[in-house]
Amino acid sequence: MRVPYEWMADYCDPGLEPRVLAEKMAMTGTEVERVVTLGPPSAERFVIGKVLEVEKHPDADRLNVCQVDTGDGERTIVCGAPNVAAGQTVVVALPGAVMPGGMKIKQAKLRGVESNGMICSERELELGEGHDGILVLGDGPAPGTPAVELLPLAEPVLELEVTPNRTDCFGIYGVAREAHAISGAGLAAPPWDGGPIGPGLASEPDEIDRLDDPVGEESTADRVRIVVQDDDLCPRFTARGYTDVKVGPSPLWLKARLIAAGMRPISNVVDITNYVMWLTGQPMHAYDLDLVPEGELIIRRAENGEKVAALDGSEYELNDRMVAVADRNGLAGIGGMMGGSVSEVSESTTTVLMEAANWNGPNVLRTSRDLGLRSEASARFEKQLHPDLTLRAQAVAARLMVEICGATPMTGLVDVAATPPLEKPIRLRSGRVERVLGMAISTDRQAEALTMLGFGVERDGEDLLVSVPPDRFFDVTREIDLVEEVGRISDLDRNLPATLPSGAGRPGGLSRQQALQRRAEDSLRESGFDEMVGWSFTDPAETDRLRLAEEDPRSSTVRLANPLSEDQSVMRTILLGSVLGAAQRNLARGADRVALFESGRVYLPAGEFGPGPLGGDFPGNTRPPSNEPQHLCAVMVGPIDPASWRGESGATDFFALKGVLEHLAGGLGTSVTVEQVPGIPAEPFLHPGKSGPVVLDGRPIGWIGEVHPSVAAEYDLEGAVAFEIALADLLESSKVGEESYADFTQFPPVDRDLAVLVDEGTHAARVVDTVEEAGGELLTSVSVFDVYSGEGVGEGQKSLALRLRFRAPDRTLSDEEIEPVWQAIIDALAESGGTLRG
């Protein structure tokens, strides 16, 4: 909302530098985005001139040499505008004047003719957008008069960022009232109640009475018939007719105010509607009444597919959720949005119908969204205006129509109104302000603040009974809203103490899951991985790149209805794609090795939650619409270690990453295995022979492996290895903090090694399982310390060397005691197809 300072000053001049006022407004709830100066930086050296003579320039066809009276005598000015003519009253920038943009006017020779200034156009002064040459003023002002007396030059304009609750600040008068409450400076009566309506216009408090007095020969009700078919969508529609309207350009002050406010002057009648909107916050629309058949307007829901040609030159197709203004022939406007061109006011218009209506805010908002059309009117209506504002607008418009267009108002309004919203005073309990703010404000001061803001205040014992003016009606509805009003203009920032909540002590802290999450992330950091944060949304083609089958649950995605782009149109169901993508970019940018991990969520349309919030089980009564478990994904490519003076490290491989995974699990006081689980197929994006599920207590919680060569090729990441696990499941098994001490024995262990030949396809873990099972209590650990195949080992076989450790808690073991156990182990191995070697 652009607020020209001098316009606001008609009602309240806080006597503050615009920047100081802006600061004060910011500290009371209305952000001032910036203060701009319209036109030249200073109004000095801009004067009124009278063109006395115009001659063609002797050496330039398109230039004119003008003699201009600027009050201090006659001066020669060379002017390029085609419309310059003797007798015109113009604005002259004298040498020394600075134009908008910073150009300084100097005495100069133009093609050999001395020019002592410049005759200005609307555009050059930033007063308008006219392209047709210099600005020609009406007769009257004497040459030499400072131009600023007639035109808003160097005009400060406040650009307010009005919050959507403050519909009052979408009108100049509302902003003036705000300035009054902030500064304490006086406030003039509102323009609809006898206050000023414009420079040089009579302020006649009685004029409002004309609304119902028989002023014209005709009465509005005789010429106009309004039918509101849906008073939910149109709670109030007021209309007033005018005859003898003289359409033409607006006076300069009115045009200048509109331009300063950011609107384009069109013609006096249209300008009046915009001016009234800017002043009161209530939009209006003017119809050429002669173009409205029988003067009849019907406010109704549009029919599906019904079209209307709007004032912006576009045609809009409406539907039956939208409200339209129709005449007998068809649509004449879109309710709350924009009028139609069918009854547009033109130069030949002599009879006008002025509409000030009230529309259903949410409906306007939806229509605006659905049509992709937003107007100054809809921006106001969508926030829900009070129906009574229509009368304010009609009152101000009537005075302007008489003063500016010489119109004769028809007698009376046609006013079709539904039941007005119920007005009920709000009780502001004594002590409530202090209880919410934590700062005492006396009841007197509370009453004063509310009164200055335009509320009606009555005392009721210690309490206040507050009635709300119509332009604050939908914003201030409860006691708490009054507390805010009082607080915000009580210099809250300076006066409010800074305290901490008192009351019962409460333990703050991370949950066990959150603490362990940090430990898990830090483990990967310690293993040399860089943490990354990938986009939650991804390309739907990613599931194809990862070779996920259509029936794979990860191929069903949460899909956005309005994505920014197709690339970001579905929520990821796996982190791998993000991490591979980041690894790819880093290699392309010259990194020679990449170790990245991400701790982030995946988004599955369905499925069971894991444990706790990291498993997707969030607090609240309603289950979240999707399943969002936290995953941990790591990708490694290139050498295991950075290049070193001691030689190259080997390329990363499955076991390098498995070590990282084991380190992660070990650091959490748990352990995982990698082994086939019946019914769990190989991951399609992994090398089938160099991958497997990550298993915890017999249950898969993720996968690890070398990335499938054809997937790796998609990302230019040959030899990459990766794992991804459901974090909550891993953390759930953590024993951190839950360890119970077990007495360790002083008696020495007995270590024995054995080598066993097995089929090449036999998993080491299976052999270890066999040994452990047969070993009983005395066998405390088994580890694989060598794997060999080749010479001396039969074709299709491999030799596994195992170290077995035996120990008893209460004695030193003798060979005799170990022997039967050892034999049982050998037998078990033989039974499962292993041959003891050597």
Add this chain to the structure above:
Amino acid sequence: MVERIEEIQLEGMAEVEAAGTAAELEEVRVRYLGRKAELTGILRGIADLPAEQRGPVGGTGNKVRKALEAAIESKVEGLNNAELEKTLAEDRIDVTLPGSPARAVGHIHPITRTRRLIEDVMIGLGYQVMEGPEVEHDYYNFTALNHPEGHPARMLQDTFYVEDERHVEQVLLRTHTSPMQVRAMEAAPPPLFMIVPGKTYRRDSDATHSPMFHQVEGLAVGEGITLADLKGTLLAMLREIFGPDREIRMRPHFFPFTEPSVEFDVSCFRCGGSGSLEDGSRCGLCKGIGWIELGGAGMVDPNVFGFVADAGYDPDSVTGFAFGFGIERIAMLRHGVGDLRLFFDNDVRMLEQFS
């Protein structure tokens, strides 16, 4: 004879002293204490001496022998030490070379680091940390936060909607972390002190807006909680994050789910809030204003409590405050990161700057 023995002692001691290596010392030992040594001979021949000489010669001889033995012993130790030192001194490596194997150093993302910092500060103030869903029901993101259907405040946030036929109400990507206010209150009665860090989404993308970003929500509800408590809490938090000299500014604002609502700023930590630097130039960080905008806050609107009245939140007995701000914003300010998009580009040359 006794005199000769004393001479031997003097000569022997001198030679022990003079020996420079273990080999020389061994030579000395053989010469004075060996089987063929003069002293050995004298002691061996004692029996042949006259009776009156046997006592003094034997006594002196044995004393000298012990003295020489001790001297040699201690000299051996000294020589060994010196030789070890000499060997060690020659056995040198370049200790400035990198350790081996050269282990990669990992890094935690600046957003995670910043999030943890904020969490730790708020934990110290007695808050719990909670997580909430990012794909959320309209109810939690808007309706229960006092944004009724058709309310223009919904337009303030460009929302990503989810295609979803299973739910009657719209499903969306949460536009703020605030939906967890309602979920947390549904789950536990007051007093409630919690923060919610997490990802949020708005349909906006340019140098200063990312369609995905991170926020921290704070909520404190209990008896007698005031706007002044909000100010004190934010001030304590900001001083932990930006330094003990920081001040806070609260500007009244509008949010549908708080009343009164404020925006809060922290005094600029580069110029100290003056808006200009020591050389008189305008402070680029706060653009000469002296204040840096951080987030929104306010007292929980009674209408929001109305949605969780069954869970024990009666607006006449409890009050509360809520606040929210962006994690990226804090990380950018603390670490001088100029472009929001760097956080999601994951270039290791950026990540490696944050250990």
